Amino acid sequence: MLTRAVEERSQQTAMLHARVATLEVENSQLRAQNAALQLSLMGRDASTTPSSALLIMRREPWETAPKNAPSTCLADEILQGFIASVRTGNFLSATGVMERAAAYSLKPKLCSLIEPDRSAEDDISNVVADIVRSYPEIETLPKQVAVFWNMALLLKWMVLLDQQSWDLMPEWLRPTPSQRETPHAAWIDRIPWRGRLFIGAKSTC
Template sequence: MWSRLPVHTSPLCPLDQVVADLVQARRPYELSGGNIQEFQKRPFPSVQSLLNSENETETEKSPVTTLIVNKIINIMTVPTLPEQLAILWFMGSVIRWLISPTEANYNSMPEWLRPTPAQLECPHPIWMDLFLWPKAREKMCRSPEYHDKIDIMSGVSNESISINWPYQLSDMVMQVNGLGSEIVLTPAFERHMKDLKNWSVGPRMFEVFPGLADTGINIRSTGGVPGWSW
């Protein structure tokens, strides 16, 4: 199961193209062990690549994370650090497995982030693999009418996606001297973002996509922060 990859259509949007190009560029490095330094020998994805994206040393040490930050995270309209860190983590986890489909990389993803049967059976755009809620991914992959809705979906998500982090920003990251003074996510923040119940979007999601109302998406009545759009 861990080595069976999703079935993708040709890219339908810029996000699809960025991920497809990244996977195609980095997968050959698997044969030479060229991804080991970033994927196995330091925390992945690199928090430092997000916090200091202009650092050339980080670019060399973490080319995959740096590209995700520069080509995806920095293009998204996500102004708040908790959401930036959490989105980097879950996108990085999926993309790492697409590049390097090992059992360890598969198991590093929480169960809800792993591909559903429809992702493995039905051709679908890559952006759907990066949608949080598995029942929604399952339904959208099996329903072609959703496949070209990335602009609408991202617009709706842009209004309200949140991980509802209740603590201080300083409680999200810490420095680990034993790893060469790496900045990493705190265990508390990791636990919080890996619990799908902590993610939510606003009620307009079901107003625009009523067919997804039975797919387990966590709807928050009010509030939230801007999310992502393409």
């Protein structure tokens, strides 16, 4: 009897742990969807980019963002909305490059990913952490950290478009000239080189 009771209790505990894990994933997805909704309401009218005819013909590579098509998935919607809202705020406040960079940590804050109940002071880390946790396919912590780190570095550069953020990215993550000239889905930018070149060439976006 005692053995059976222990087995039943163990099964109940395992089921409870599985349910908690499922609820954590669902919670992250809901937070990501809520962020997407808020950002879409904030930046729907301000997400347009200047005409290419008005852009400076010769620029440093870090000064030109990838030419992204409209969002095709929830992660793209959140990230593109975040970028649009921050750039709009920077434009309206007319702050300098150094002041804008000071608003974010030099490197991603891992506490945003590892401690879900604790928000970092860095908004970029918080947004990316919510997205990474919403994907059950990224099941192990090492994978989550790798995706989080690279996605946060890329997002920071796309927000600031400055040399410091560009230099912090590994070379295989930096957008290529074709990404800055050819419209494509935003998720392609998060794929390591050279794979994204092949996908970008095949993309119909």
